[in-house]
Amino acid sequence: MEIDSIYEELGISRNVLDFGTKVEAELKTRFEEIDKNAEFNQMKVIKAMQDNRVSDIHFAATTGYGYNDLGRDTLEAVYASVFHTETALVRPNLISGTHALSVALSGNLRPGDELLSPAGKPYDTLEEVIGIRESVGSLKEYGVVYRQVDLLSDGTFDYDSIKKALNEKTRLVTIQRSKGYDTRPTFSVNQIGELIAFIKNLKPDVICMVDNCYGEFVERIEPSDVGADMIVGSLIKNPGGGLAPIGGYIAGRTDCIDRASYRLTAPGLGKEVGASLGLNQSFYQGLFLSPTVVSGALKGAVFAANVYERLGFSVVPDGNQSRHDIIQAITFGNPEGVIAFCQGIQAAAPVDSFVTPEPWDMPGYDAPVIMAAGAFVQGSSIELSADAPIKPPYAVYFQGGLTWYHAKLGILMSLQKLLDAGLIVL
Ligand SMILES: *Cc1c(COP(=O)(O)O)cnc(C)c1O
Numbered sequence: 001m002e003i004d005s006i007y008e009e010l011g012i013s014r015n016v017l018d019f020g021t022k023v024e025a026e027l028k029t030r031f032e033e034i035d036k037n038a039e040f041n042q043m044k045v046i047k048a049m050q051d052n053r054v055s056d057i058h059f060a061a062t063t064g065y066g067y068n069d070l071g072r073d074t075l076e077a078v079y080a081s082v083f084h085t086e087t088a089l090v091r092p093n094l095i096s097g098t099h100a101l102s103v104a105l106s107g108n109l110r111p112g113d114e115l116l117s118p119a120g121k122p123y124d125t126l127e128e129v130i131g132i133r134e135s136v137g138s139l140k141e142y143g144v145v146y147r148q149v150d151l152l153s154d155g156t157f158d159y160d161s162i163k164k165a166l167n168e169k170t171r172l173v174t175i176q177r178s179k180g181y182d183t184r185p186t187f188s189v190n191q192i193g194e195l196i197a198f199i200k201n202l203k204p205d206v207i208c209m210v211d212n213c214y215g216e217f218v219e220r221i222e223p224s225d226v227g228a229d230m231i232v233g234s235l236i237k238n239p240g241g242g243l244a245p246i247g248g249y250i251a252g253r254t255d256c257i258d259r260a261s262y263r264l265t266a267p268g269l270g271k272e273v274g275a276s277l278g279l280n281q282s283f284y285q286g287l288f289l290s291p292t293v294v295s296g297a298l299k300g301a302v303f304a305a306n307v308y309e310r311l312g313f314s315v316v317p318d319g320n321q322s323r324h325d326i327i328q329a330i331t332f333g334n335p336e337g338v339i340a341f342c343q344g345i346q347a348a349a350p351v352d353s354f355v356t357p358e359p360w361d362m363p364g365y366d367a368p369v370i371m372a373a374g375a376f377v378q379g380s381s382i383e384l385s386a387d388a389p390i391k392p393p394y395a396v397y398f399q400g401g402l403t404w405y406h407a408k409l410g411i412l413m414s415l416q417k418l419l420d421a422g423l424i425v426l
Helices: 003-010 014-025 028-051 070-083 097-108 124-130 159-165 189-202 254-264 280-310 335-347 404-420
Strands: 087-091 114-117 145-148 170-176 207-211 230-234 248-252 314-316 328-331 369-373 385-389 395-399
Touching: 003 014, 003 404, 014 280, 014 404, 028 070, 028 280, 070 087, 070 248, 070 280, 087 254, 097 124, 097 170, 097 207, 097 230, 097 248, 097 254, 159 189, 170 189, 189 207, 230 254, 248 254, 280 314, 280 328, 280 395, 280 404, 335 369, 335 385, 335 395, 335 404
Parallel strands: 114 145, 114 170, 170 207, 207 230
Antiparallel strands: 087 248, 230 248, 314 328, 328 395, 369 385, 385 395
16 A cells, blocks of 8 residues: 555645655755654663663552662763762652742742842743732742843843842852743753853852753753753653653752752651652663653654745744754644644544644633644643643644644644635645
């Protein structure tokens, strides 16, 4: 059977497939580069597992207090080896990226301390954690002062203003690697390293924390390789490899991670407790698969950028730019384009492909939001997914794909929906 006929059975017409095939053929070198990074990172993960003598005993479930949970402790040692940190906290009871970031911040900040974001406004959900938006239980309520230095108009760091904002009360600097759902560029690990060096030169004792969400295994080095004291992320994004059903991590300097652990559990208890309830195997196996899964997601993002750029839409990053996270933004300029795109992503999913996503008024947002997610794990954004607020400039943010082939089908299906709606001509 020819490959065209299986695509046809899925609802992809010949002209859409031909268009996609042409674009894909031009991406050979890009894809080879992505594969080489995946190979490097795969070896890094295997080496870490071997060095820590991972064994099937580590997959056993623990319950209750979880004292001497060998699987949990070894998994944390593996994360520390992969990220080249002193230690790590990798837990199912860090229930999301936001929670992990909140624990890292509140564990390491004390009343009267200042928190500085030298890279502009952080991710939306952190506004309430910090108290940028009034919120019960925020760091602001505990007397932590927040300062922010915006990026310069070209997306680079405003070093002069950062220097002025640092003072004797600055205890922690938070740097977000990924643009998230913003329009600024994502920072490379080297750019983050330069920023940390600049800050540490002025104030050596400040804690530099990096929100590493969506960045893991995109490059060969991580922010912890260039001076970050803590890196933080979600296991239902890159490092969970699609298999982790929940979880987050904080990796870094022992004193920082200990303080975070006292906040996660209780002072005096810290990392010593917390049963892993049988989730360890999926954490290990997900981490093992993560470099390959991330490479598939990256190919999907690069493919989407090139497909939509060729059709005249504005895309961030553009088709040729180097990648530092797995998110792709595409601006359609009208609600119909955004909706058709998301409906295509949904229609290509292995789960819930038969439902049609519609914009709705989600709590906390100032415009209706449409989301496409046919995921095995609820809200997992290492799986192929797309979100868009229905407001100008009508941009959609798309990421993930557990395999390159699925990401490709998603993009082809989005093209098909746009074509069927008369919104593009091929
Ligand atoms: C996803 C994300 C978060 C929050 O993670 P959740 O798991 O959705 O809570 C924080 N920062 C960035 C940059 C993210 O992409």
